[in-house]
Amino acid sequence: MRSTELTLPELALIGATRGMLGAGVGLLIADKLTPETRRAVGRTLFLIGLASSLPLAMLVFGRRP
Template sequence: MKTELDLPTVGLIAGTRGMLGAGIGLLLADRLSAEQRRTAGWTLLAVGALTTVPLILQVLDRRVDEHET
């Protein structure tokens, strides 16, 4: 199988991974108060996770069987 992605899609994938990582990092960090850390962390984690689903579907939709081309 081969998947072709355009630059905006790669950027979205990288951005969502960054938000997911930042959310997890905030949940584990000690720089903010516990309440601020939980709020920011869970928000970033949720946005990162929720935006992953449509991107996965988009990537799977673009897969091309190399034997067909």
């Protein structure tokens, strides 16, 4: 298994983006909001989480040991 060291800010950014991604998915499958609002907010959070996860993943996995 490969080991990677992260700084605290990097770890916080990864956690925040994963949280947004999860919240977006949760809103997409929830029944607490109107369907239009749920889709708009859910898709926005999902896409923000996805878009911000890709550069972070490239930063973490692109490091040379």
